[in-house]
Amino acid sequence: MADHSHGSPESTGVVARPGQGDVQKFQNPGLPPHRPRLADRDPRAEKRAERQVAILFLVSIIGTVLFFVGYFLIPLDETIETLRLQNLTLGLGTAFAMLGIGVGIVHWAKTLMPDHEVSEDRHEIRTEADRADAEKIINDIVEETGIKRRPLIRNTLLGAMLLAPLPAVFIFRDLGPLPGDALRHTYWDAGTRLARDPSGTPIKASDVTIGSAFHVIPEGLSDSEHYLEEKAKAVVLLMRLNPDSLNPSPGREDWGYQGIVAYSKICTHVGCPVALYEQQTHHLLCPCHQSTFDLTQECKVIFGPATRPLPQLPIAVDDEGYLIATSDFQEPVGPSFWERG
Amino acid sequence: MSSTTTQSTYQPKTNVGKITNYVDSRVGGSGIVKEFGRKIFPDHWTFMFGEVALYSFVILLLSGTFLTFFFDPSMAETHYEGSYIPLRGVEMSEAYATALNISFDVRGGLFMRQVHHWSALLFVAAVSVHMLRVFFTGAFRRPRELNWVVGCVLLILAMAAGFTGYSLPDDLLSGNGLRIIDGVIKAVPVVGTYISFFLFGGEFPGTVVIPRLYVLHILLIPAIILLMIVIHLFMVVTHKHTQFPGPGRTNDNVVGFPVGPVYAAKAGGFFFIVFGIIAAISAAFTINPIWNYGPYDPSPVSAGTQPDWYIGWVDGALRLMPGWIAGIPLEWNIPMPWGVNTLSLNVLLPALVPAGIVFTLMFAWPWIESWLTKDKREHHLLDRPRNAPFRTAVGVSGVVFYCVMWAAASSDLIATHFFVSLNDVTYWLRVLFFVGPIIGFMVAQRIALALQRKDREIALHGRETGRIVRLPHGEFIEVHEPLDEYKRYNLVNYESHSVLPAEADVNGHVTRTEKARGRLSRFFFEDRVAPVTPAELEAAHSHGHHDAIAEQHDKAAVSK
Numbered sequence: 005m006a007d008h009s010h011g012s013p014e015s016t017g018v019v020a021r022p023g024q025g026d027v028q029k030f031q032n033p034g035l036p037p038h039r040p041r042l043a044d045r046d047p048r049a050e051k052r053a054e055r056q057v058a059i060l061f062l063v064s065i066i067g068t069v070l071f072f073v074g075y076f077l078i079p080l081d082e083t084i085e086t087l088r089l090q091n092l093t094l095g096l097g098t099a100f101a102m103l104g105i106g107v108g109i110v111h112w113a114k115t116l117m118p119d120h121e122v123s124e125d126r127h128e129i130r131t132e133a134d135r136a137d138a139e140k141i142i143n144d145i146v147e148e149t150g151i152k153r154r155p156l157i158r159n160t161l162l163g164a165m166l167l168a169p170l171p172a173v174f175i176f177r178d179l180g181p182l183p184g185d186a187l188r189h190t191y192w193d194a195g196t197r198l199a200r201d202p203s204g205t206p207i208k209a210s211d212v213t214i215g216s217a218f219h220v221i222p223e224g225l226s227d228s229e230h231y232l233e234e235k236a237k238a239v240v241l242l243m244r245l246n247p248d249s250l251n252p253s254p255g256r257e258d259w260g261y262q263g264i265v266a267y268s269k270i271c272t273h274v275g276c277p278v279a280l281y282e283q284q285t286h287h288l289l290c291p292c293h294q295s296t297f298d299l300t301q302e303c304k305v306i307f308g309p310a311t312r313p314l315p316q317l318p319i320a321v322d323d324e325g326y327l328i329a330t331s332d333f334q335e336p337v338g339p340s341f342w343e344r345g
Numbered sequence: 346m347s348s349t350t351t352q353s354t355y356q357p358k359t360n361v362g363k364i365t366n367y368v369d370s371r372v373g374g375s376g377i378v379k380e381f382g383r384k385i386f387p388d389h390w391t392f393m394f395g396e397v398a399l400y401s402f403v404i405l406l407l408s409g410t411f412l413t414f415f416f417d418p419s420m421a422e423t424h425y426e427g428s429y430i431p432l433r434g435v436e437m438s439e440a441y442a443t444a445l446n447i448s449f450d451v452r453g454g455l456f457m458r459q460v461h462h463w464s465a466l467l468f469v470a471a472v473s474v475h476m477l478r479v480f481f482t483g484a485f486r487r488p489r490e491l492n493w494v495v496g497c498v499l500l501i502l503a504m505a506a507g508f509t510g511y512s513l514p515d516d517l518l519s520g521n522g523l524r525i526i527d528g529v530i531k532a533v534p535v536v537g538t539y540i541s542f543f544l545f546g547g548e549f550p551g552t553v554v555i556p557r558l559y560v561l562h563i564l565l566i567p568a569i570i571l572l573m574i575v576i577h578l579f580m581v582v583t584h585k586h587t588q589f590p591g592p593g594r595t596n597d598n599v600v601g602f603p604v605g606p607v608y609a610a611k612a613g614g615f616f617f618i619v620f621g622i623i624a625a626i627s628a629a630f631t632i633n634p635i636w637n638y639g640p641y642d643p644s645p646v647s648a649g650t651q652p653d654w655y656i657g658w659v660d661g662a663l664r665l666m667p668g669w670i671a672g673i674p675l676e677w678n679i680p681m682p683w684g685v686n687t688l689s690l691n692v693l694l695p696a697l698v699p700a701g702i703v704f705t706l707m708f709a710w711p712w713i714e715s716w717l718t719k720d721k722r723e724h725h726l727l728d729r730p731r732n733a734p735f736r737t738a739v740g741v742s743g744v745v746f747y748c749v750m751w752a753a754a755s756s757d758l759i760a761t762h763f764f765v766s767l768n769d770v771t772y773w774l775r776v777l778f779f780v781g782p783i784i785g786f787m788v789a790q791r792i793a794l795a796l797q798r799k800d801r802e803i804a805l806h807g808r809e810t811g812r813i814v815r816l817p818h819g820e821f822i823e824v825h826e827p828l829d830e831y832k833r834y835n836l837v838n839y840e841s842h843s844v845l846p847a848e849a850d851v852n853g854h855v856t857r858t859e860k861a862r863g864r865l866s867r868f869f870f871e872d873r874v875a876p877v878t879p880a881e882l883e884a885a886h887s888h889g890h891h892d893a894i895a896e897q898h899d900k901a902a903v904s905k
Contacts, residue, residue: 035593095628106617113610236643274528339528345685
C-alpha cells in the first residue's frame, strides 16, 4: 500500500476539530480508563509512600543543619581549600534542603494525591457579544472626545506628541565626549622609549636577542592621567628576527633596527590583544578570533576575520642604546571605525 | 445590596476563618479561588522547561539581590586588601575588589555568586529549550502567536541580562568581552564611533561603563523581563495551556490535573527541585573563578577563553568570517565628498546577518507558517514533531545553523583537544555554515516521514510481537498484536498538510506571492504521510486475516 496517499480535504472551520464527526477519521475513544496506583489499592504501599515523603522532608531538615555546620564551623583562613570546602558544604546543605522539600512534595502529589485526569471545556477567547459591546463603548468614547470633529485639536496634539520625546533623546548627549581625533593618536611620540609591560623599565636593543619577543608599553605611561585608556591603544609587541626574513616595503626600511620590529598589539578586527607569537613561523595569532598576521610580510593578515595588517611602530635606538619610537603610529590602531578612512 | 447581606449572614467560626473572611470580604478572594482553585492544567514533561525558566529567574532575583548588598559597581582605582593573598596590593577597580570580597570575605558569598551565574546560564538555556518545545510542537499557532513574540523578546532580554552581568566584575575576561563589543560597535556605519564614545563615556575602557551596565543589569532589564513574564503568563491563563493530542483530548477541552492540590504541589515542589539542582551544581562546579583572571588590563589575554554559552554563537560568527575572500578585502574605504569612510563588512556581516536571520525568522514564523498552509484556525492540540515534518525540518535546520556558529566559538579548543589544525577546523565550519542547515533540513524531514510511516504501519498491522508461528500449510508468519483503541488513536489522530497549489484571488488573478506560496507549499508538502483512516484499517484487517487467525491460535496456545 502506498504511503503517499492523499488524505481528506482540509476542513475550513475556524476551530480545528480533528476526529469530530468526520467519517474519514477515527472517533475519539475518550479518556482511557483510570489505572489505580499501588498506593490506591494496597494500604501498605500507601503507608510506605507516606513514610518516603516524610523521610524526604527529614533530608531537607538535615540539609539545613548541614548549611549551618558549614557556615559556623568552617572558618575561612585565607586558603582556597577552606573556601572550597565551605562552598561545598553550604551548597550541598542548600541542595539537600531544597531537593528534600521539592522531591517530597512531588512524590506526595504523585503517589498519594488523586491522579484522576479531569476534562474542562475551553471557552471562546472573545465572544461576539463582548466584541460588539466593546466596539460601541470605544465609539462612544471617541465620539464624546469629539476628536474627529475637531481636526485643529487633533493635529496640534499630534504635533506636540511627536516633538515632546525629542528632549528625552537629546538629554543623553552628555553620556560621553565626541570622538574628535582621539582614536588617531596614542601615547607614543618621537623619542618615547620602549618599556617592558607591566614593569615600565626601558628596553635596550642589546637585550633583544633573535627569536625573543617583548610585551611593550611606552615609558612613562603609568604617569598618564588616563592610564587604561592610553594603554588600550599603546600596547606593542616587540620581536627580533633575522633581518633577512623581514621584507620592508619602500619607505619603511628604517622602521626597524637590526631585525627588531614593533607592531601594535591591538587586533585590527575587534580589538583583542594579539598576544600569541609563534617564534618558528613568525606568525602573530589573536586568541579571540584567530586572526593570524605574518611578521615577515609586515603583519599582513594570512588567516582569520581581520582585514588590515597590524600597524607598525617606527623605532630606532637612542644614544644610550635604548629603543625609542621615532614617531607615533602612522595610522589609527585597533578596530576600524566609520571615520577612519 | 447582596454583599452586605452576605457579610451579615456569614459568621466564620474559627480564627483562620475570621481572618480569611476579613480579607475575602474586602478583596473578593472567593472569586479568585473559584476561578483558579480547580483550574485544569495539562501535564507533560516537556511543559516543565518554561517552569525551569521561570524558577531560575526567581532564583536570579533572590541571589542577585544578595549580591547587590556587597557589590560596588565602581571603576575607581583601589588596592586590594582582602583575604586572597596572590592579589594583595594589586591595583584594581572597586568593582573587581568587591567581587573578590564577595567570594573570599563574605561567608556564603562565593556560593551566592555561583548560584547566580549558574542560574543565569540555566535561565537562558531553559528559555531556549522551552522555545524549541513550543516551536517543534506548533504551540505558537493561533491564538498564541503574540505570546510567541513575547517569548522571543524574553529570549533577547535574557541574553542582554546575561551579557550585562558578565561584564560587571571587571576582571580580565569580562573586560576583553567588553572590548570585543566596543570593536563591533565601532564597525557600525555613521554612528558607531559616537555610540562607542557615549557608552564608555569617552575612550574604551573609561570609568563609567560598569556603573551604567549595572543599572541596566539590576534595574531596567529585570524590570522589563518581569513585565514580559507577567504578560506571558497572563496570556497563558487567557488561552489555557495547549495539550498533546490523545484519547479524550480535543481542541475544545483541557485534560489534566486541577491546580489544587495536584498541579500546585507538582509545580510548587518543582521550584524547590530546580533550586536544589542549581545549589548542587554551584556546590560542586566552579563557574567564573574571577580570582584566577586578575583585574582588567588591556594588554594580556588568556588563550582558550570562552564567552558564556548563549553569546557563543555571535562570537563564533565573528570567528568564521574571513577578512579576505579570494583576494578581495571585506573592509572598504569609500570616498565621500567630505573624506574617506570605512565600512568594515568583516565585522558587520557576521555580527548582524546571522542573528538577523535567526531572529527575523523566529519572530515571523507563526505568520509564515499560516500563510504557507492557509491554516488560520485555532489550535489547542499540539503536533508531535514527526507529524509536521516540514516544521521539524525547518527547526532542525535553524538549530544546526545556530550550533555551527556555536561550535565555531570553540574552534581553538576543538583544535587543541583533537590535535587538528585550527585553520582546518575553521574551513570545515565555514562549509558547514552553509551546508549544515540544508543537510539538517533533509535528514530531519526524512526521519520525520520515516517515523510517520512506522506509526502508520503499527496502526494498520499492530505491534510486532516477535512470536513466529507456523501455519498448518507450512507458512511461517510473525504474529502482530493489534493495538487497543487508545494507543491506536495516538497514532492516527493528526492532521497532515497537503500541497495547496497557488489559487486565484477574487479578481481571478494569481499574484506573484501566491505563486511563490504555491511553489513553497509543493516543496514542503509534496512528500507526506496521511493519517490512517478507519476504512484503511478495515481493509488492512481483512487482508491480514492470517494474522488474526494466527493470533487466535496463539492466544489459545497461551491460555491453553
